[in-house]
Amino acid sequence: MSNRYAYFIGCTTAFRSPNYDLSTRRVMEKLNIELVDINDGGCCGFYYEVINELTYLSMAARVISMAEDEKLDLMVVCNGCNGSLVRANKKLKENPELKQEVNNVLADIDREFKGTIEVKHYVRVLWEDVGVEKIKEKVSNPLDVKVAVHYGCHLLRPSEDIRFDEARDPVSLDELVCATGASSIDYLEKSLCCGGYIMASNQDVAYKMSGRKLRNVKNAKADLMITACPFCNIMYDANQKSIERELEREFNIPVLHYPQLLGISMGYSPKEVGLEQNRVRVNPKIFK
Amino acid sequence: MDLRKELQDDIDGETLNHCFSCGICTGGCPSAIMTDSEYNPRKILHRVVIEGKLEDDIWLCTNCYTCQERCPAKTKVADLISLMRRVYVKHNNIPTFIKPLVENLASCGFTQIIGDLENKRRKRMGLPEMKHNKEIKKIMEKTGGLNE
Numbered sequence: 001m002s003n004r005y006a007y008f009i010g011c012t013t014a015f016r017s018p019n020y021d022l023s024t025r026r027v028m029e030k031l032n033i034e035l036v037d038i039n040d041g042g043c044c045g046f047y048y049e050v051i052n053e054l055t056y057l058s059m060a061a062r063v064i065s066m067a068e069d070e071k072l073d074l075m076v077v078c079n080g081c082n083g084s085l086v087r088a089n090k091k092l093k094e095n096p097e098l099k100q101e102v103n104n105v106l107a108d109i110d111r112e113f114k115g116t117i118e119v120k121h122y123v124r125v126l127w128e129d130v131g132v133e134k135i136k137e138k139v140s141n142p143l144d145v146k147v148a149v150h151y152g153c154h155l156l157r158p159s160e161d162i163r164f165d166e167a168r169d170p171v172s173l174d175e176l177v178c179a180t181g182a183s184s185i186d187y188l189e190k191s192l193c194c195g196g197y198i199m200a201s202n203q204d205v206a207y208k209m210s211g212r213k214l215r216n217v218k219n220a221k222a223d224l225m226i227t228a229c230p231f232c233n234i235m236y237d238a239n240q241k242s243i244e245r246e247l248e249r250e251f252n253i254p255v256l257h258y259p260q261l262l263g264i265s266m267g268y269s270p271k272e273v274g275l276e277q278n279r280v281r282v283n284p285k286i287f288k
Numbered sequence: 289m290d291l292r293k294e295l296q297d298d299i300d301g302e303t304l305n306h307c308f309s310c311g312i313c314t315g316g317c318p319s320a321i322m323t324d325s326e327y328n329p330r331k332i333l334h335r336v337v338i339e340g341k342l343e344d345d346i347w348l349c350t351n352c353y354t355c356q357e358r359c360p361a362k363t364k365v366a367d368l369i370s371l372m373r374r375v376y377v378k379h380n381n382i383p384t385f386i387k388p389l390v391e392n393l394a395s396c397g398f399t400q401i402i403g404d405l406e407n408k409r410r411k412r413m414g415l416p417e418m419k420h421n422k423e424i425k426k427i428m429e430k431t432g433g434l435n436e
Contacts, residue, residue, distance in 0.1 A: 011398040011400055014398065014402050014410075014418045015398070015402050015406060018413055021410075022413050022414075022415060025415075037416055039416060040416070040417070040418040042396075042397030042398055042421050042423070042424050043393055043398055043399055043424055047386065050373035050374060050377070051374060051382060051390075051433065052433045053298075054431040054432070054433075055428055055431040058427045058431055059424060062427065083351075105427055105430050105431055108426055108430055109423045109426055109427070153354075154351075154353075157352065157354070157357055158353045158357065168357065191354070192318055193318045193354070195322075197349075197350045197351050197352075198319070198347070198349075200385040200386065200389075201348060201383070201385050202347075205322045205327075205348065209322050209350070274413065
């Protein structure tokens with residue numbers, strides 16, 4: 001098992017969710033995993049996939065090349081970065097002509113994409129590289145809460161490119177939640193998208209989509225929800241009040257970044273995983 | 289150029305003609321469910337293949353890839369919609385709701401401007417500072433990504 005990764009947080013975590021960055025670093029430290037920061041690398045190119053392919057691939061290849069310089073696999077915390085970088089990495093490794101075209105662009109900024117590393121979401125690192133058993137060994141404060149797990153989309157799909165877990169019936173994040181002592185509850189439409197991607201083009205539809213999932217989670221009587229992507233977290237946590245107003249419905253569901261939950265089970269205080277920054281108030285008593 | 293040819297010639301366009309309009313994509317599509325199928329990936333594919341037309345509704349895809357996972361004909365529905373968006377941008381410019389992202393990327397290398405406020409908060413939390421970069425702008429200029 002590798003215990004060093006290049007670490008990249010992308011834009012949204014940096015701008016909106018420093019508590020996600022903080023809690024990820026905490027749990028990795030507890031697992032003796034060293035993170036080599038390329039955190040201020042900039043954008044992974046995600047949005048450019050729908051604007052201009054060469055711009056997208058060049059932006060993604062630039063970030064990947066930074067990890068290649070460190071001779072380390074690249075660990076990301078955002079499903080958007082995961083989708084963008086895993087797919088660009090695969091596409092460029094498989095297409096020498098595209099790779100050459102991208103390297104012509106990167107030459108201007110003294111960079112080169114070589115195709116020597118893998119890109120991994122931290123959920124993949126935890127589930128495949130570290131393993132649930134090893135994580136359980138570090139749990140000193142087992143939790144007794146009912147959790148609704150939200151995988152998000154680009155952690156799993158498109159499965160042909162991402163090749164992680166079972167895209168249609170995933171278990172990785174559920175098992176990682178259970179490792180904390182908590183239980184992962186079943187709920188309706190678990191794979192439903194958060195809608196964050198279309199916030200800018202159509203907020204009404206995006207809110208309806210998120211509201212539908214919050215309703216399903218509420219109906220299943222979950223104590224809290226966890227996410228593994230800053231976009232999904234913003235939709236369900238930061239936007240929850242607006243969604244409640246829009247849909248005239250109360251949810252009041254705490255939404256944690258997965259490393260916050262894991263961190264608390266490892267003995268960190270709520271403050272040490274930045275829980276006070278979550279918008280829907282989380283009563284720390286539920287973790288006693 | 290004929291739109292169909294333009295889509296088909298792209299590396300992501302090879303499954304364009306796999307679709308036989310069964311509608312499974314639309315049955316599982318979150319945007320279709322939220323809009324009573326007013327947003328309809330089956331119709332979008334049909335329209336582009338039969339009529340060679342693109343309309344604004346392509347921007348309502350959430351890129352969740354549920355359609356692509358379920359398609360019995362292995363049509364890369366979501367990838368095709370991303371490709372349609374790129375072709376749309378080529379002929380119609382970048383939609384106004386994406387513009388701010390593009391501007392931020394060009395000015396600082398991130399989709400949002402990470403300023404003093406964010407960095408002060410990071411410092412308080414013991415997190416390393418985020419630094420702006422100009423490399424992204426250079427990439428955008430060189431690849432035509434600024435669409436100017």
